[in-house]
Amino acid sequence: MNPFRSLLVVCFFLGHHLAAAEPAWDLARLGKVPQTYPSDGIKSDDPQIQPLFFEGLPYHGKPTRVFAWMGIPKAVDGAKVPAMVLVHGGGGTAFKTWVKLWNDRGYAAISMDTCGALPEPNTKPRPRHDFGGPPGWGGFDQIDQAPEDQWTYHAVADAVLAHSLLRAQPGVDADRIGVTGISWGGYLTSIIAGVDDRLKLAVPVYGCGFYEETLFGANVQKAGADKGARWMQWWDPSHYLPRAKMPTLWVTGSNDFAYWFPALQKSYRQIPADHRTLAIRLRMPHGHGPAGEAPKEIAVFADSILRHGDPLPRIESQTVRDGTVTVAFTSKHPVVKAELNVTADSGSWPKRQWNALPATITGGTVTATIPPKTTVFYVNLFDDRDCVVSTEHVEIAP
Numbered sequence: 001m002n003p004f005r006s007l008l009v010v011c012f013f014l015g016h017h018l019a020a021a022e023p024a025w026d027l028a029r030l031g032k033v034p035q036t037y038p039s040d041g042i043k044s045d046d047p048q049i050q051p052l053f054f055e056g057l058p059y060h061g062k063p064t065r066v067f068a069w070m071g072i073p074k075a076v077d078g079a080k081v082p083a084m085v086l087v088h089g090g091g092g093t094a095f096k097t098w099v100k101l102w103n104d105r106g107y108a109a110i111s112m113d114t115c116g117a118l119p120e121p122n123t124k125p126r127p128r129h130d131f132g133g134p135p136g137w138g139g140f141d142q143i144d145q146a147p148e149d150q151w152t153y154h155a156v157a158d159a160v161l162a163h164s165l166l167r168a169q170p171g172v173d174a175d176r177i178g179v180t181g182i183s184w185g186g187y188l189t190s191i192i193a194g195v196d197d198r199l200k201l202a203v204p205v206y207g208c209g210f211y212e213e214t215l216f217g218a219n220v221q222k223a224g225a226d227k228g229a230r231w232m233q234w235w236d237p238s239h240y241l242p243r244a245k246m247p248t249l250w251v252t253g254s255n256d257f258a259y260w261f262p263a264l265q266k267s268y269r270q271i272p273a274d275h276r277t278l279a280i281r282l283r284m285p286h287g288h289g290p291a292g293e294a295p296k297e298i299a300v301f302a303d304s305i306l307r308h309g310d311p312l313p314r315i316e317s318q319t320v321r322d323g324t325v326t327v328a329f330t331s332k333h334p335v336v337k338a339e340l341n342v343t344a345d346s347g348s349w350p351k352r353q354w355n356a357l358p359a360t361i362t363g364g365t366v367t368a369t370i371p372p373k374t375t376v377f378y379v380n381l382f383d384d385r386d387c388v389v390s391t392e393h394v395e396i397a398p
Contacts, residue, residue, distance in 0.1 A: 023147035023234055025195055030160040033168040037065055040129070042118070048073060049099050054112075054165055056133055057157050060149055065131035066158045067119065068112035071099040072171045075106075082176035082306035083108035085163050085199075087155075087192070089183030089207070090137045092288050093119045093126055105299055107306075110166045114155035114188070133158075137184045139235070140219045143227045152235040155188050160196045167198070176200060176306040178246075182292035183207050183258065187237060190267060193248060194240030201305045202244065205251045205292045206259050208267035209237030215258040241270035249277045249301045249312075251292075253284025254341065260349040261376070261393050277301065277312055280378065280390040282341055282354050297387045313381050318391040320370070325379060327366040327391055333383040335361055340368035342377045352376070370396075 039051035049071035056064035075081045084107050086098050094113040102109035113119060116132020128135070134142060139151035147153050159179065167174035178201035181189035186207020193202035212220050212232065220228040233239070250268050252259060268276050279297040286292070303309030313331035320326075329335065338359035345352040359368035359379060370377055378393040 022239055023153055025153070025157060025160065027160070027195070030157055030196075031164055031198075033164050034161045036165070039067075042067075044069070044096065046071070046096070046100065048103055049096055051096075053131070054161060056131075056161065057148070057154060059116075059133040059154065063131065064116070064133040064154070065129070066112050066114075066133070066161070067094055067117070067129065068110050068162060068165075069094050069096045069099045069119070070108075070110040070166065070169075071096075071103045072108040072169055073103045073106055075171060080171055080173035080176075081106060081108050082178075082302070083110075083166050083172045084302065085109075085159055085166065085177065085179040085192075086111040087159055087179065087181030087185035087188050088114065088288065089181065089185040089187075089292070091124075092182070092185070093117055095119070095288065095293075097289075098293050101293060105303075107302070108166060108169065108172045110162045112158055112162045114158050114185075115151070138216065138219060140223050140231060143223060143231050143234075147234060150235075152188070152191070156191050156195060159188060159192050163196060163198065174198075178202065178302055178306060180205065180298060181207065182288055183286065186259070187211075190237035190244075191235075191240045193246060194237070194243035197243075197245055199246055201247050201249070201302060203249045203251060203298050203301065204267075205295075205298075206253075206256055206286055208250070208259050208264045209241055209270070210263040210266045211236050213263040213266070214260055237267065238270065241267060244271055245275070247275050247277070247301075247305055249279060249297060251279045251284075251295055251297060253286065254280060254282045254354045255350050255352065256284070256286055257350045258286065262349075265392060277314075278390040278392065279312075279388050280380070280393075281388055282356055282380075296385060297389075300385065300387050312387055313383050313389045315381070315389055315391055318379065318394075320394065323370050325368050325370055325377065325394075327379050327381070329364055329366065329381060329389075331364075331381075331383055333385060333387075335366075335381050336384050337361075337382040338366040338368070339380050339382075340370070340377060341380060342371060342374045344371075344373045344375055346375050356380075 180203035186204035304311035
């Protein structure tokens with residue numbers, strides 16, 4: 001049986017109580033090409049990128065439609081192109097510029113609004129349309145509703161349907177499609193990767209699972225013990241990431257205000273070691289636009305899997321002995337710089353002061369001396385394309 005067509009129904013224990021089963025997405029239904037509708041007056045000044053609505057899942061028993069921008073570049077000699085599904089985060093919408101970014105790289109792309117809104121760039125909150133599903137983000141105030149009427153359920157379904165629509169386009173290679181998402185979109189990507197096994201790669205940016213250990217843990221606690229436990233059981237990516245089988249690149253910054261190192265580490269460790277890559281820049285800004293959409297590592301990672309391009313450097317091991325960290329790596333491109341990133345701070349992860357210290361590159365090995373009083377460290381390697389790969393962070397007990 002094709003696992004994509006199976007229903008995801010698993011029961012987990014939370015504490016000493018049996019929680020309700022995880023919601024099940026009807027993947028046979030979501031795998032079909034959704035009906036599309038006119039864009040209701042929204043126009044594009046780029047003939048390559050078109051606005052549209054596609055049919056979503058029912059919300060409180062009523063039909064829904066999802067707004068999206070979809071762009072498909074012309075391929076050379078009629079060959080089919082690879083593609084990306086683009087999932088926005090909090091405050092975001094379907095972004096035409098994001099689609100264009102990937103079109104300019106030779107990829108088809110689709111960006112959909114997961115909150116039942118229209119892409120009005122200068123309006124906050126953005127206007128909802130008549131066929132919108134549940135509003136975002138997180139849906140903490142929706143937890144008493146049926147799972148099928150909550151935001152995460154619809155947002156994940158929207159992305160899977162967008163994938164089904166994109167892969168059905170004549171110019172798109174259905175066997176070469178990935179997904180990336182920013183912030184709440186990275187959270188969704190972490191679930192989508194465990195739900196839609198047709199995807200060939202996933203790139204969560206900032207977002208991850210283990211929400212009780214992120215900024216949004218306060219929202220989980222505010223919901224109360226029973227409702228918070230239900231939200232974690234139903235909607236935390238930690239329950240879906242172990243099912244992800246595709247290569248995954250985790251992109252974030254050392255001081256991200258929302259998604260902190262412990263939750264990030266627990267999340268990427270749900271993926272097999274040979275399927276995960278980290279790119280953690282010091283103080284990487286958090287946002288849509290160039291900050292979260294355009295890191296070089298994302299395009300290189302996608303090209304390496306979908307276009308047989310040269311991969312990012314690969315970290316093979318990290319060991320610590322007598323105050324020295326040693327990192328072994330392999331790379332098709334020269335690694336031209338390495339840095340040991342350290343902090344002596346504890347407490348709030350976003351507020352910690354990090355310093356980049358030089359590290360020595362010798363062949364396929366990097367070494368660096370860990371300063372006294374260091375509480376956390378990790379190593380960054382930069383290749384000649386200015387792409388970074390990172391080791392796991394290590395916390396040092398006092």
